[in-house]
Amino acid sequence: MFSVARQGALRQARTFLRPSKPTVTSPASALARLLSTLALLEQREGKLNPSSLSAVTAAQKLGGSITGFVAGSGVKAVAEQAAKVEGLEKVIVVENGAYDKGLPENYAPLLVENIKKGGFTHVIAGHSAFGKNLLPRVAALLDVQQISDITSIESEDTFIRPIYAGNAVLTVQSTDPIKLITARGTAFPAAPVSEGKTAEITEGTDPNAPSPTEWVSEDLVQSARPDLSTASRVVSGGRGLKSKEEFDRIITPLADALGAAIGASRAAIDSGFADNSLQVGQTGKNVAPELYLCAGISGAIQHLAGMKDSKVIAAINKDPDAPIFQVADVGLVGDLFEKVPELTEKLKQG
Numbered sequence: 001m002f003s004v005a006r007q008g009a010l011r012q013a014r015t016f017l018r019p020s021k022p023t024v025t026s027p028a029s030a031l032a033r034l035l036s037t038l039a040l041l042e043q044r045e046g047k048l049n050p051s052s053l054s055a056v057t058a059a060q061k062l063g064g065s066i067t068g069f070v071a072g073s074g075v076k077a078v079a080e081q082a083a084k085v086e087g088l089e090k091v092i093v094v095e096n097g098a099y100d101k102g103l104p105e106n107y108a109p110l111l112v113e114n115i116k117k118g119g120f121t122h123v124i125a126g127h128s129a130f131g132k133n134l135l136p137r138v139a140a141l142l143d144v145q146q147i148s149d150i151t152s153i154e155s156e157d158t159f160i161r162p163i164y165a166g167n168a169v170l171t172v173q174s175t176d177p178i179k180l181i182t183a184r185g186t187a188f189p190a191a192p193v194s195e196g197k198t199a200e201i202t203e204g205t206d207p208n209a210p211s212p213t214e215w216v217s218e219d220l221v222q223s224a225r226p227d228l229s230t231a232s233r234v235v236s237g238g239r240g241l242k243s244k245e246e247f248d249r250i251i252t253p254l255a256d257a258l259g260a261a262i263g264a265s266r267a268a269i270d271s272g273f274a275d276n277s278l279q280v281g282q283t284g285k286n287v288a289p290e291l292y293l294c295a296g297i298s299g300a301i302q303h304l305a306g307m308k309d310s311k312v313i314a315a316i317n318k319d320p321d322a323p324i325f326q327v328a329d330v331g332l333v334g335d336l337f338e339k340v341p342e343l344t345e346k347l348k349q350g
């Protein structure tokens with residue numbers, strides 16, 4: 001038999017010799033520390049494009065550090081704006097007027113050089129004309145697959161994107177060492193700007209790659225109205241308006257009464273009722289305003305793909321069986337040439 005003293009000594013020894021529990025690190029948290037994302041910041045005339053701020057929000061869902069990238073002439077001021085964006089830890093700047101127009105022939109080698117130097121695991125841009133034009137060439141130079149128009153992020157290698165004009169949703173998993181992504185601006189809110197925040201600004205590497213393409217000119221439609229892509233209210237017209245004169249007579253006063261941007265269906269654009277820059281839909285712009293009011297639009301799936309994320313959808317159409325009423329929150333069946341002017345007058349009086 002053991003004495004009481006000896007039993008106590010053995011208990012102390014067992015306690016002393018018992019191995020301590022190892023510190024368990026979550027695989028997700030360990031992986032997050034290894035991730036680093038380069039957010040491509042689109043700028044025009046010294047101002048950040050809102051789609052870039054949505055890309056930063058998407059990057060935050062990946063985890064890890066986020067670095068912004070901007071290039072062009074006089075971009076130091078843009079970099080200072082970007083440094084205040086929540087989520088960005090660093091902003092890489094390349095000062096060179098050759099990148100002002102975002103020509104992919106010389107911008108892609110520039111981006112590839114800085115991706116390799118920074119060792120980034122993810123590169124993300126807004127699903128704008130700029131991002132859609134540039135990233136496919138970057139993907140080819142890096143020999144990886146681009147993942148386009150994502151609306152959700154499941155994990156660092158798994159993403160959700162719509163296909164078939166939004167009629168199906170695809171889950172994509174990538175094993176590429178570098179993930180190149182464009183994010184739909186309407187699916188991710190713009191990252192907030194904090195005046196009290198300042199991210200580090202550093203100089204990037206400039207390979208000065210030659211460009212065989214020369215920027216000649218551009219013809220932009222100037223308007224005092226809100227930008228269609230970011231407007232909180234949008235009024236759209238379709239083929240039911242019958243002519244450009246009727247489109248302007250019916251849609252313009254309604255948009256003025258609501259302080260809204262003007263949009264149009266592809267059928268209206270192809271008929272010459274409105275400028276191509278106003279097209280909403282699969283081959284036009286994606287919008288997600290607080291209010292989307294449309295008149296004379298039947299609701300083809302190609303159009304719905306560009307506006308179905310709107311918070312409130314109101315439709316006016318004389319056909320009670322029009323597909324647009326299947327997605328509309330508020331519907332009015334009637335002759336738009338009577339109902340829309342009547343609505344416009346009531347809005348002006350209210």
